[in-house]
Amino acid sequence: MTKILVSGGCGQIGTDLVPELQKKYGKENIITNDLREPESWDGILEIFDFQDVEKVEEVIKKHNITVIYHLACILSAAGEKIPYKTWEVNMQTLRNVLDLAVKYNLKIFWPSSIAVFGPSTPRDKTPQDTVMEPTTMYGITKRAGEMLCNYYHKKFGVDVRSVRYPGLISYKQEPGGGTTDYAVEIFYDSLKGKPFSCFVGPETTLPMMYMDDAIRASIELMEAPAESIKIRTSYNLTAMSFSAEELEREVRKHIPALQVAYNPDKRQKIADSWPASIDDTKAREEWGWQHKVDLPEMTKIMIDELKRKFDGEN
Ligand SMILES: NC(=O)c1ccc[n+]([C@@H]2O[C@H](COP(=O)([O-])OP(=O)(O)OC[C@H]3O[C@@H](n4cnc5c(N)ncnc54)[C@H](O)[C@@H]3O)[C@@H](O)[C@H]2O)c1
Numbered sequence: 001m002t003k004i005l006v007s008g009g010c011g012q013i014g015t016d017l018v019p020e021l022q023k024k025y026g027k028e029n030i031i032t033n034d035l036r037e038p039e040s041w042d043g044i045l046e047i048f049d050f051q052d053v054e055k056v057e058e059v060i061k062k063h064n065i066t067v068i069y070h071l072a073c074i075l076s077a078a079g080e081k082i083p084y085k086t087w088e089v090n091m092q093t094l095r096n097v098l099d100l101a102v103k104y105n106l107k108i109f110w111p112s113s114i115a116v117f118g119p120s121t122p123r124d125k126t127p128q129d130t131v132m133e134p135t136t137m138y139g140i141t142k143r144a145g146e147m148l149c150n151y152y153h154k155k156f157g158v159d160v161r162s163v164r165y166p167g168l169i170s171y172k173q174e175p176g177g178g179t180t181d182y183a184v185e186i187f188y189d190s191l192k193g194k195p196f197s198c199f200v201g202p203e204t205t206l207p208m209m210y211m212d213d214a215i216r217a218s219i220e221l222m223e224a225p226a227e228s229i230k231i232r233t234s235y236n237l238t239a240m241s242f243s244a245e246e247l248e249r250e251v252r253k254h255i256p257a258l259q260v261a262y263n264p265d266k267r268q269k270i271a272d273s274w275p276a277s278i279d280d281t282k283a284r285e286e287w288g289w290q291h292k293v294d295l296p297e298m299t300k301i302m303i304d305e306l307k308r309k310f311d312g313e314n
Helices: 012-025 053-063 076-081 083-104 137-156 182-191 211-223 244-254 267-272 281-287 295-313
Strands: 004-007 030-034 044-047 067-070 107-109 163-165 167-169 196-198 205-210 240-243 260-262
Touching: 004 012, 004 053, 012 030, 012 067, 012 211, 030 053, 053 083, 067 083, 076 083, 076 137, 076 267, 083 107, 083 137, 107 211, 163 211, 167 182, 167 211, 182 196, 182 244, 182 295, 205 211, 205 295, 211 281, 240 244, 240 295, 244 295
Parallel strands: 004 030, 004 067, 030 044, 067 107, 167 205, 196 260
Antiparallel strands: 205 240
């Protein structure tokens, strides 16, 4: 029987992933971990620091875990403020997870990111295999993590699967300190009638994906037959690419009074080092990836859902 542990599961992705996994495998079979208890949570929680390997092992044994979605992580922009801690948390937890996968024959999902690429990478239609010289500590941990996953697969046969998520856009949980957070923040500010200060310039273009597509991709990857998973570092994955200005124009169609000022800060440099668009042909060919949501549809969903959320809060 499938029993899943989701580390860092109360963050932006976990908040959407856990209910989908609960629907698919049964609420009693999904165990969510995070550092702090959220205000409300529907499901089984195990609150502890995932760096504590003995505790991770205890929880694996207690719940007879067969699969880990390892999301606990320090993200790109947050990580630049605490680079050494970012190395420690991101690398140590991944290595522990992979060691425990060997010991307990666990199947692992671990997300990588477009942050594995750097300024020397071709920026348009970035290929699956290309120059990768990341300049953030987060990107370095993702690149090293990809190599570690590939190593554990080749050496110990661990069934570890991964995608390089682009920037993810969702409404349930606010993002946790990434470089693409502006693409979510614009919706919050515009719906609250606040002028939006964008921390990247108008022409900054990055690959993005609506959260439902990202969750579906992750679950489809995990359910694909092992023989179709040829890449054990991490798959390129994308849905759409747009500039900050194109996003502004799309939001303005729904909120004509939208005010945007562009005030690039330190995160601009990180954004400039990442691809503008991604070639994800391998994911599409090898395990059938297809995105569903484009920029106009994502914008409409975000506005409708956030309106509903804010109405519920009042
Ligand atoms: N959100 C994106 O746009 C995006 C893009 C690319 C890759 N990713 C990857 O997806 C994964 C999840 O990202 P997210 O956006 O949900 O991040 P997030 O910051 O919203 O959530 C991460 C969660 O991990 C928890 N956490 C951190 N350290 C922990 C520890 N030591 N023990 C237990 N919990 C811990 C945090 O409290 C947080 O709730 C990460 O690996 C991230 O690199 C995310």
